[in-house]
Amino acid sequence: MTNKVYLVGAGPGDVELITLRGMNVVKNADVIVYDRLSNPKLLEYAKDSCEFVYVGKKANAHTMKQEDINQLLVDEAKLGKMVVRLKGGDPYVFGRGGEEGVILNDRGVEFEVVPGISSSIGGLAYAGIPITYRNIATSFHVFTGHFSNEDEEHPWEAISKLKGTLVFLMGMKNLEKIVCNLKSNGLDEGTPVAIVNWATRSNQRVVTGNLRDIVDVVKEENIKAPSLIVVGDVVDLREKLEFFEKRPLYGQKIVVTRARAQSSKLVDKLSNLGATVFEYPSIQIREIEDNENVEKAMDILDDYTHIVFTSINGVNIFFERLFDRGFDSRDLANSKLIAVGSATKRALRNYGLNADWMPENYDGDSLANGLREMLKSDHRVLIPRAKNGRADLIDSISEVCKADEVILYESVVDESNVSELNETIKKNDIDYITFTSSST
Ligand code: SAH
Numbered sequence: 001m002t003n004k005v006y007l008v009g010a011g012p013g014d015v016e017l018i019t020l021r022g023m024n025v026v027k028n029a030d031v032i033v034y035d036r037l038s039n040p041k042l043l044e045y046a047k048d049s050c051e052f053v054y055v056g057k058k059a060n061a062h063t064m065k066q067e068d069i070n071q072l073l074v075d076e077a078k079l080g081k082m083v084v085r086l087k088g089g090d091p092y093v094f095g096r097g098g099e100e101g102v103i104l105n106d107r108g109v110e111f112e113v114v115p116g117i118s119s120s121i122g123g124l125a126y127a128g129i130p131i132t133y134r135n136i137a138t139s140f141h142v143f144t145g146h147f148s149n150e151d152e153e154h155p156w157e158a159i160s161k162l163k164g165t166l167v168f169l170m171g172m173k174n175l176e177k178i179v180c181n182l183k184s185n186g187l188d189e190g191t192p193v194a195i196v197n198w199a200t201r202s203n204q205r206v207v208t209g210n211l212r213d214i215v216d217v218v219k220e221e222n223i224k225a226p227s228l229i230v231v232g233d234v235v236d237l238r239e240k241l242e243f244f245e246k247r248p249l250y251g252q253k254i255v256v257t258r259a260r261a262q263s264s265k266l267v268d269k270l271s272n273l274g275a276t277v278f279e280y281p282s283i284q285i286r287e288i289e290d291n292e293n294v295e296k297a298m299d300i301l302d303d304y305t306h307i308v309f310t311s312i313n314g315v316n317i318f319f320e321r322l323f324d325r326g327f328d329s330r331d332l333a334n335s336k337l338i339a340v341g342s343a344t345k346r347a348l349r350n351y352g353l354n355a356d357w358m359p360e361n362y363d364g365d366s367l368a369n370g371l372r373e374m375l376k377s378d379h380r381v382l383i384p385r386a387k388n389g390r391a392d393l394i395d396s397i398s399e400v401c402k403a404d405e406v407i408l409y410e411s412v413v414d415e416s417n418v419s420e421l422n423e424t425i426k427k428n429d430i431d432y433i434t435f436t437s438s439s440t
Contacts, residue, residue, distance in 0.1 A: 009116015037088025145171020
């Protein structure tokens with residue numbers, strides 16, 4: 001995969017609706033040229049060195065002209081880079097992907113196309129609308145809702161006679177005109193219409209009506225682009241086939257403040273439940289390098305009868321240091337392993353080790369009390385953990401036996417996105433802000 005341009009369909013919006021091939025290509029790209037309709041979350045899968053070029057495109061507010069985009073693709077490819085042109089939906093469905101392909105061909109640049117799920121089909125599915133249905137819609141038709149040449153028109157008379165589902169893209173500015181044309185050419189005024197805004201994204205909104213009232217409904221509900229206009233009886237099936245908006249957190253806006261490295265699981269879970277998640281790590285985990293105390297502890301590992309792990313980060317960094325020394329998990333064979341909670345326990349499992357003990361309640365007091373019960377005066381405890389951990393844990397153990405704390409990492413404030421976070425909170429009606437530790 002090199003020295004080529006890939007015209008990639010990103011799918012309608014939900015990140016997971018890109019194809020496997022699309023994702024592979026994104027992961028290997030040197031440059032990704034993307035616009036408003038391809039979900040920017042996809043960029044997180046690119047390699048660290050990948051460059052991103054946003055070329056915008058909102059009706060009337062083109063960030064980069066099409067000719068300039070074409071030129072950019074040609075130039076980057078000629079530099080020997082693997083170029084991905086990421087487009088919403090399918091690249092050849094009103095995405096000007098065809099034009100880009102033709103130019104690349106004319107300029108002697110090799111390219112490939114990775115098809116995507118078009119919003120005109122997949123977007124409807126997430127709104128609970130099947131684009132065909134036996135005896136109800138026996139064909140479907142996808143139209144542009146706007147022409148670059150204003151004198152051009154669809155054959156409305158023929159369209160109004162079709163017994164299929166009509167889908168209009170880029171049509172919100174002309175909604176009234178589209179509706180009028182269908183009505184005045186004989187399509188029943190009661191024909192159901194749905195407008196699907198930001199289909200398949202967590203902020204998807206759907207309104208329904210019919211040819212008579214949909215223009216008013218859209219005004220009332222203030223629905224804007226990007227939206228799909230769907231005309232046909234299949235719209236009524238939404239009552240039975242809608243699933244996306246039924247998810248428990250649908251419509252909820254949630255801020256996640258957890259450190260980046262650990263936030264993705266939480267973000268995935270919340271997103272899968274339907275929430276719109278804003279990720280703003282408020283802390284960063286900074287490892288403490290060149291730590292003499294860690295080295296000392298490693299020198300006498302055999303002396304420790306107990307090792308107490310109080311966090312996943314503590315476990316992971318501890319093992320990193322252990323392996324750096326050329327040791328492996330067997331070097332802990334003399335020690336009982338204590339985990340503060342089930343997540344820390346699972347982290348130990350990743351290194352092939354079972355925790356010998358875990359307090360029933362996930363808190364410092366239960367940990368300290370349990371330890372005091374099990375420890376004897378000739379024991380020695382190692383506690384690899386974060387800076388500024390609770391001092392009373394060490395104090396409490398020290399009353400029974402020797403306890404060595406080694407500081408592996410610290411949580412530092414992540415200032416990098418404070419202003420963006422403030423903007424988000426001001427602009428959106430945030431429903432929840434999550435905190436997963438005292439430091440966040
Ligand atoms: N290639 C794209 C379409 C590009 S044209 C595809 O196959 O889906 C841009 C138009 O597509 C928008 O104006 C809007 O009508 C529609 N569109 C694309 N993604 C959409 C989405 N997630 N929700 C609603 N409409 C969308």
